[in-house]
Amino acid sequence: MECTMFIEAEAGSAVKGVYDERSLARTGERRALAPYPYAYGFIPGTQGGPEDECLDCYLITRRPLSAGRLYAARVFGLLEFFEGDELDHKLLAAPPDEPPPAAEALAALRDELAGFITAIFRAYPEVSIRVGELRPAVDAERVLAERRRGA
Secondary structure (H helix, E strand, O other), rough: OOEEEEEOOOOOOOEEEOOOOOOOOEEEEEOOOOOOEEEEEEEEEEEOOOOOOEEEEEEEOOOOOOOOOOEEEEEEEEEEEEEEOOOOOOEEEEOOOOOOHHHHHHHHHHHHHHHHHHHHHHHHOOOOOOEEEEEEHHHHHHHHHHHHHHH
8 A cells, every 4th residue: 555654754863853743844853862774754644543643654765765755655564562551553664666575574674673662762761662563564554544534
């Protein structure tokens, strides 16, 4: 399933822009304890959940992408992430003109992202986190479609 992703943090950077998820206006920035391994942001128009936030997404590519811009993406997976008792899905996507990672590379991708997420949450020792399974494209597409309907 194709979608449009808004980039908040560039791959290789520890700076994450803070943006209004409706207007896409930059309102500030945060520094992570580790650089983002891939471009990170959200899918506009997917507000929901307890804080009415858009779905988070990693765009898995080695292509340089700029923060503050929209990019076409094709979802291929869903990383389960638990912050306390709250499930906070992380979509995984690739550019439409690039193939997603091969099936045999998905476990390593999950472990790489889990290591990054664990590293950045060291700044918040009071927050209990757990990285769950990497779910297939069908699950990512279901969650994306549900959020689009509800936004």
